[in-house]
Amino acid sequence: MTRPLLATAGLSKRYGTVQALVDAKIEVAAGEFVAVLGPSGSGKSTLFRCLTRLTEPDAGEIHLAGRPFHHLRGRKLAAARRDIGVVFQQFNLIRRRSALENVLSGRLGPTPLWRVAAGRFAPRDIARGRDALAAVGLADQFHQRADTLSGGQQQRVAIARAIAQESRILLADEPVASLDPATANSVLELIHGLTRSAGLGVVCTLHQPELAMRYADRVLTMDAGRLGVRPGASRG
Ligand SMILES: Nc1ncnc2c1ncn2[C@@H]1O[C@H](COP(=O)(O)OP(=O)(O)OP(=O)(O)O)[C@@H](O)[C@H]1O
Numbered sequence: 001m002t003r004p005l006l007a008t009a010g011l012s013k014r015y016g017t018v019q020a021l022v023d024a025k026i027e028v029a030a031g032e033f034v035a036v037l038g039p040s041g042s043g044k045s046t047l048f049r050c051l052t053r054l055t056e057p058d059a060g061e062i063h064l065a066g067r068p069f070h071h072l073r074g075r076k077l078a079a080a081r082r083d084i085g086v087v088f089q090q091f092n093l094i095r096r097r098s099a100l101e102n103v104l105s106g107r108l109g110p111t112p113l114w115r116v117a118a119g120r121f122a123p124r125d126i127a128r129g130r131d132a133l134a135a136v137g138l139a140d141q142f143h144q145r146a147d148t149l150s151g152g153q154q155q156r157v158a159i160a161r162a163i164a165q166e167s168r169i170l171l172a173d174e175p176v177a178s179l180d181p182a183t184a185n186s187v188l189e190l191i192h193g194l195t196r197s198a199g200l201g202v203v204c205t206l207h208q209p210e211l212a213m214r215y216a217d218r219v220l221t222m223d224a225g226r227l228g229v230r231p232g233a234s235r236g
């Protein structure tokens with residue numbers, strides 16, 4: 001593998017007596033879709049929160065495109081986070097704002113919240129936001145308030161937000177958990193297409209092994225905080 005987009009070593013997190021993440025090592029290259037499968041409570045969301053440092057890991061290193069991320073603070077941390085698009089298990093949309101405003105707000109991304117509140121966006125950003133919403137099949141919902149969208153539509157807004165942010169790494173925590181099978185497939189097809197067309201590096205947790213086998217280049221397992229390799233899994 002050439003220099004990975006995302007690389008961790010020894011990433012660990014404990015909550016009280018629960019060792020939620022143990023010595024996690026993960027490497028993701030540009031254009032690669034890595035799936036993580038694991039039972040409820042095994043530490044998948046903890047891994048994602050530690051990768052973005054929205055939760056501080058107790059130990060370990062994180063490198064983004066070869067640059068250390070684990071020790072950044074303040075503005076440097078905020079700037080580096082723009083390389084990471086996130087789709088959380090709970091979608092974290094701004095409920096009272098439209099689909100388009102949510103996409104433009106970039107959860108970890110460039111437009112500060114006060115600008116969202118003031119509705120101030122550059123035309124270029126608006127065009128990019130509309131393109132992203134159209135790409136996830138929500139062209140008719142640009143101006144619909146997030147809290148009136150269905151669960152699946154909200155999840156697709158969260159994915160559009162990550163796309164519009166143009167980050168190089170996408171972390172998607174169960175992005176299709178609340179979707180029907182056809183929509184789930186189209187969302188994963190979309191994310192998979194982005195790994196190939198935009199060279200995105202993707203880490204995606206999933207509950208269904210068959211979806212992981214279908215879309216992922218590599219499948220990792222998570223069990224009691226430990227990452228492992230699921231043998232024989234690749235889509236090529
Ligand atoms: N903020 C927290 N405080 C205390 N314990 C926590 C906290 N966050 C997670 N945990 C614990 O850490 C373990 C891993 O949780 P995590 O949310 O990472 O699991 P998960 O694999 O994402 O599960 P699911 O598939 O249900 O989403 C669980 O035992 C959970 O109870």
Ligand SMILES: [Mg+2]
Nearest residue numbers: 044045046089
């Ligand atoms: Mg979780």
